[in-house]
Amino acid sequence: MISHVDYLSEKDTVPMLICFVVPCYNEEESLPLFYDEACRVANVLRQQSHAEAEFIFVDDGSGDKTLEKLRALHAKDERVHYISFSRNFGKEAGLYAGLKAAKGDYVATLDADLQDPPSLIPEMLQFLLENKDYDCVATRRKTRKGEPPIRSFFAKMFYRIINKMSGTEIVDGARDFRFMTRKFVDAVLSLSEYNRFSKGIFSWVGFKTHWISYENIERAAGKTKWNFWSLFKYSIEGIAGFSTVPLALSSFLGVFCCLIAFIGIIVVVVRALLFGDPVAGWPSMISIMLLIGGLQLFCIGIVGEYLSKTYTEVKHRPLYLTKETDGEDRRFTPSANV
Known part of the structure; x- marks a missing residue:
């Protein structure tokens, strides 16, 4: 197994930093489960690749005790950082805020409900370390097992339609669970558009991407925030954003x-x-x-x-407004759509 140490020069002594970017909306039940699993994965990363990890949670205006849970996690673990929005701005804004706050050599984006298994991250890192011509490892679901049949049908139709209409390929079943190099993250952040469709943005910026497929995983706790109407609006956003x-x-x-x-x-x-x-x-x-x-x-x-x-x-309105952070100003600067 190749570790990060093998790629360090004699002058390089700073350990590699990996940031976990986790958008959260009413995830008070899932957060303790996710944190435990993320800590386990962080220990694996330290042992295998001599890498340090930090966790950046973005509270998207939750109405439950998500923010309280994040305060408590930060108080007991200095690796935990958080951004809390003034209201619900949507997952796309949460992803952008997390990526903007992440300063790591590598950045992973994943959900707090454990439908995106953190256990895959060591494998993702190892692939990028061994294949320098790749800048991203992305995930997709093999099947839509456990999903309502009607929802699955319309999801498949959406991917067929947008791939015929758009010059940007959107992979069927693609998740927002990705592991990216600093170069890839900076490219994504350079697209500061207000109307964001991350699946399209990730593809549009280019760079070689390696895909990992896995079986659909049910939520560890809580209820999904996506319904048919919200997914329909999201699909319209994608089509309008990446096709004329x-x-x-x-x-x-x-x-x-x-x-x-x-x-x-x-x-x-x-x-x-x-x-x-x-x-x-x-x-x-x-x-x-x-x-x-x-x-x-x-x-x-x-x-x-x-x-x-x-x-x-x-109108150049900001993508989000920050109500509270853990206090590290260098990370959490207000976002403006410029």
Whole structure:
């Protein structure tokens, strides 16, 4: 087994630092379980690769005792750091805040519910140490076992649609559980856009990525914060953020409808010249008008979605506002969308 010491020069004496970035939203039940497992993994990293670990928890405006749990963990373990938002800004903001706060040589992003097994991190680190041309080890689920069938169906359809529409590949079943080099993290942070879709951003920045597949794991405690509607909005965010095909599609529909209308006018004129102009047929006319009106509203909605993204970007509002940290100012500077 190759350790970090093998890569150190004679002048390098500072131990390698690995940061665990963990977004949290109402995870008071999961935090003690995650912390115990993370500490076990940190000990393995110290023994195998002579690496030190620190844990950066981002409390995304939780309504339970998550923040209290984080204060207690920080009080007993100096490796634990936390950022607490002033309100719920979403997981994407939590990931960005954690990455921005992480100063390690390597950074791991994972959930607090143990659906992302920390036990894989030593394997991830070992791979990057042995393969210097790679800058990221990412994970994906082999199956969606335990997930509602309807949700699984729409998830698969989303990945098919976005990969056909976008030039950025989004791997089916990809998790936010990643282990990244400093270079990769800095590249992700250089994209400070307000409307974030991390799965797309991770792919867009490039760099060679090694994929690890594992079986779907149920939450260790607590309830999932994702429902069908929130996942649907998240998928729209991804499509609008990494593809302009819907705009082209709306233009195509507009041209197609104009063509059909032009042909319809010719048919009406020819029929009137040959057979007269009967009054009958208004129900079909109303149906066609409703169809065309619906298509117009649909296309306007697509344009409006992209316009709304532009509107939120140009306001340059911060991705998040910090209410409380563990006191290390060098880590937790306010974020501005610049």
